[in-house]
Amino acid sequence: MTLETKQKKPDGYLMLFLALLILSVNLLLISGKMPAYYKGILGFAGINIILAVSLNLINGITGQFSLGHAGFMAVGAYVSALISIYLKWPLILALLLGAVVAALLGIIIGLPTLRLKGDYLAIATLGMGEIIRVVLLNLEITKGARGLTAIPRSTSIYLVELVAFITVIFTVNLMRSTHGRALLSIREDEIASEAMGINTTFYKVFAFATGAFFAGLAGGLFAHLMGYIAPKNFEFMRSIEILVMVVLGGLGSITGSIVATIILTILPEALRSFSQYRMVLYSGLLIIMMLFRPQGLMGTKELQVREVFRLFGFGGGKNV
């Protein structure tokens, strides 16, 4: 019992394991042994990890139910794509500016709407995402439903990995500080949090803006990976997909988000051979997962190698 919650320090085994995994994947990449098919999936998985972890910051950690993540992603994607197309700035600058604009939008939208709670916030952010989409459909510069073509396809798989890595490190470090705890306390009880001297408005907007920033980055990466974006890439179902990754992984669990994201990115590919039954299976699995594991794969816990060992009967099995 106590072992579970006590664990706050980074788990050495896990770090080692992850490092090895990343290393071996990259060796495969560099050596050119990895088929483009897997490379493509890896790219999408990386982008999805950024999206899921950043949404987890808003939804899971701060407890603000947002359904508008695709909207921020769209803003980042469009701004960075437009910069690349018209101003021809370097990719990194385009991505950063896209992310900054998304974050600013997050602040502008967050300030008034974060007064709302629960489902009401969800529906307001959903509306916000839809508004962004309609604006994109109607602006001259975004070319409406036609979308933006001829975006330089300059995102490399390494860049996606790097950004995903930064997102995770950022979130993990934040979580282990007083600021991360402030976010958690808002999720648990906003009134008590305020009574502890925490400026809840600031932290909610901070979480919203940071989440939007990373979503914007992910959007930029997506745009420069695909070479083409259109408003329908950022429909409300997209927000739902990201939300499903977060909830399935466990609200508040970063490793959970990562694991769920990888599963949910690979699963549709694995189900591809079932062709027309694929979506039926996917939705069926989703229901079954939630029925048997409503708190998500990891609950609020983080994946720890020590636990995995214990599970398989290695060492110190007491207290389980």
Added chain:
Amino acid sequence: MSETNLLEAKCVTMNFGGLTAVANLSFELKKGELVGLIGPNGAGKTTVFNMLTGVYSPSFGTIHLEDELISKLPPYRITQKGIARTFQNIRLFNQLSVTDNVRIAFHTRKLYPIYNSIFLTPNFFKQERAIADDTKALLSLLHLEERAEDKACNLSYGQMRRLEIARALATGPKVLLLDEPAAGMNPQETEELTALIALIREKFDLTILLIEHDMTLVMKLCERIMVLDYGIQIASGTPLEIRQNKRVIEAYLGEEV
């Protein structure tokens, strides 16, 4: 204003729609005092707390803490200025550990910039270590060290009440507001709580205002008692005076206490 008045409320009124929950209430807390706030249910006691801590902004009137106007400030600013509270219907961070509950409350006293936590600067480690040490000390003072790593929602009722107090203390208050700390406790537990309140008052040099229905606790601890009924202060005085006050007996205490 005299030197010794730490907290001063002047003509504070709170209206909800057509309903006046607290009417024209004035009082002051001197430094180091322990004052009880009693009265029938619905008399507006918790509303007073909510105004003092900024949850509600009074419709009329002012509240000063050390000569500084605080009645327009948001709750977190008031906490930073030095008023901490517990809640009548316990509000812990249920899914977090006991330690985390207390660590969160050190937020304002041991604050470092956000970039410190992202880039793991030396200051981050220094502050976090200080928070960990202070948390440990507080938990052991309140006999919670055994349960430091348990989730708050798994505590027993009495432990939850103590954790709320520990959390309030961690914010470094000058004034502590306790809302029915003995509610749901049996006499023995209440007795322990009484001793605890006396202890922390001494140790942290606190000024305390407490709401309580348990008259043994109130009479034993408080130097002064204010009585509210229908949002109006109907009496104020020493425990002895209050016990004999006709209006208080009629509205609240009933016959023989």
Added chain:
Amino acid sequence: MKKKGLWIAIAIVVIAAVVVYFAFFAGKEKTASSKQEIVKVGFIGPLTGPAAAYGINARNGAQIAIEAINAEGGILGGKKIELLIEDNQGDESETVNIMNKLIDQEKVVAIVGPVTTGPTTVAAGIAGDKKVPIVSPTATGDNITKLSDYVSRVCFYDSYQGPVMAKFALENLEKKTAAILYDNTNDYSMGLADSFALTFAENGGEILIKEAFTAGDQDFNSQLTKIAALNPDIVYVPAYYSDDAQILLQARQIGMTAIFMGGDGWDSQDLINGAGAAAEGCYFTTHYSAADTSELVQEFLQKYSEKYNAEPNFAGPLGYDAALLLADAIERAGEPNPEKINAAILETKGFIGVTGEFSFDINRNPLKEVTIATVTDGKFVLVDKVRP
């Protein structure tokens, strides 16, 4: 606690299983198809999701073509074509994965699809990178064939058929004022609307109003009321048949008498089934006419209804033609080599398909006749064939 551990274990097992699956099964290098008696061709289109009606029709059409070819002995002296069908749900990311999979894992020599413009835009880039030709049956966006040399299509592009209808309205019907009602979430609809408007205005007509709707709308009364108030001679509705039927019905309900016109998206029996009498007297441009008595058309329609027990919408014959064109190109290339096949596609001259005879322009767009059809007594009737 035990239970949680169990779940983590299950999660790990699932991940491991998926990894193993990819590492050992899906990842297995397929031997190049040139050495086999089978030529692999991919199909990409939305078989589920909102655009499924077109994807499924296109797939059905392509399957009929491939089966017919295989039944007649295949290509390249007896090799059979295998059509690998993949569902992209109309989604661009899916399309990337499918393109990679079909080309890298399955080693297809060419691909029929994608069906809609967005995914085709994305697929075009990959096709160019990997030098594998794709032939889209129905992607009409003007630009897609300019994105890479490996993209071609068998349908009109947006600014091809819009002007035909505009001129027809001005010159043949002698109408002077028009209103446009289009789907602003659909690039096809926008493209047709723009090209129609441009030609119509340039040639002396007047566009009174452009109104939009959103995919999935059921109610068009507000837009129609607004249009009706301006009393235009014609209303151009470049949308898909199921929307068109709704719009026609609702327009007649509010007493509009203007002539309604549209593009190839109208071409489905369901337009008449849905709109009934309201469809009478409307005009639309399309690829072919089901009333065409040519053997090819009738044979296709017969096979389609036999196999699928339904009548195809416009995507059906286009899917058929795309597959047919591809098979023809493979035959002419002489070997199942993607680059050679692409070269052969470019050289296509006078190809005869269900949707007419055509060659390619320099951008690999078909130069073919536009059919203008109308509805009379509940039937599609051929009005004219125009070569723009």
Added chain:
Amino acid sequence: MLEIKNLHVYYGQIHALKGVSFVVRKGEIVTLIGGNGAGKTTTLKTISGLIPLKEGEILYQGESITGVKAHDLVSQGLVQVPEGRHVFPSMSVQENLDLGAYTRKDKKAVKEDLDKVFHLFPRLKERRQQLAGTLSGGEQQMLAMARALMSSPKLLLLDEPSMGLAPLLVREIFNIVTEINSTGVTILLVEQNANMALSIANRGYVIETGRVVLEGEAASLAANEAVKKAYLGG
């Protein structure tokens, strides 16, 4: 009337009740006293069918009601007034009372009971049309009890009726409990305020960490030194 045999209840991994047994006879007021977390509320909730039990048996009027759902027990006259009142906040006082009589078909008898209840709680009559959520804590407690009476209980389970109430109200509530009992309703009372509880009860049980540790006549319990020290503040 009610017989509890060897009750074991778990919350997840926590063994909350470890073999609780006691009896309540017809017409009695029986009180369960004990510290926080001793398992008093759990016992009540198990009896009224809100919590499933792992082991043991509950006999009501001689029949086993083990595993019977809460809503089915109400029509048999076994009714609980939950801790923390739990009135329906956005319904009027009248509607709350109507719901109390949810399982009853005999409209005339219900009407009579309504009059009785209003006689017992005149304050509720004044506030018939007021929303329950706007009542004060004491009034809500009265409403919760009145609501339970509307289902014409034979056995009333009261969970902490005095919690968070002013001294004056506490006395009033306990007077009413006695009055209810005098109309023939058997009462099982869980209380922190052991002084008060023992002063109106016939018999009492002391529960500690999921076990009954002491039982007896109310008066003898009140005189017991250990009880005095632990629960009566003596």
Added chain:
Amino acid sequence: MAPLCLIKKEGVEMGLFIQQIVNGIALGSIYALIALGYTMVYGIIRLINFAHGDIYMLGAFVGYFALTTYKLPFGVSLALAMLIPALLGMLIERVAYRPLRKAPSIAVLITAIGVSLLIENLAMLWFSPDPRPFPQIFPLRPLELSGIRVSIPQVIVFITAVILMMALNFLVQKTKVGKAMRAVSQDKEAASLMGIDINRIISLTFALGSALAGAAGVMVGVIYPRIQPLMGVMPGLKAFVAAVLGGIGSIPGAMLGGLIMGLTESLVTALISSTWRDAIAFSLLIVILLVKPTGILGKSMREKV
């Protein structure tokens, strides 16, 4: 008074405006019908039942098959189109939601999304994704009054919506079952202590809400005779927005919200541009939520501190 169509210039504009209001009310009635079911289900278990729009779609399909394949009379078809979705709604609640009654609400929401996707994809598999024309029951020719046109189905839907709203309101406010529903929505544990079988009440609520959705499906088929498996997605979303707008949990609120949605869409199209319609509808939602966080007719509950 002269008929509206005879009034010159400004009068014509006025007539057009009134026509758009009529259009908006007709469209709003549909949203209201779906929103009624939404609001009931949300009211009782605080679940945004994403599958509601899909049940509405199934209602339309049941009606379609009853009318075409089995050639049943309209009344019988409508009854079937309410009965089958009602049973399905109960089934969904039993299988997918009830086991999660104590789970975090977001988990139930994800399950609801799963159910929604499942129904949509099964429907596409079984019914094919092709849109189908719904048989025309009522004459299409509009009634004309001073230049304002209203079609018979529009009138029928409006009247149906109003009657159902009043009936539901009566049911919930005045009847025993209604009181039980409200009790369950406010405090489940206390409700079961009143002798209320909360599972039965929740089941009943789902049945009722789903039957309403089924009826709405048929009504939509009648007015806008085209049905397809994804027809429930957008109206479902907009009806939910309507329910929130009017104050979720409130039955007159659902009606009001539906009408406001319909009117907004219609007037935005008339006065601004149809391309901005959805953006403005959602902006309106956000503005209303900010001014009155629980919706127009929603009860505001102050959190007790």
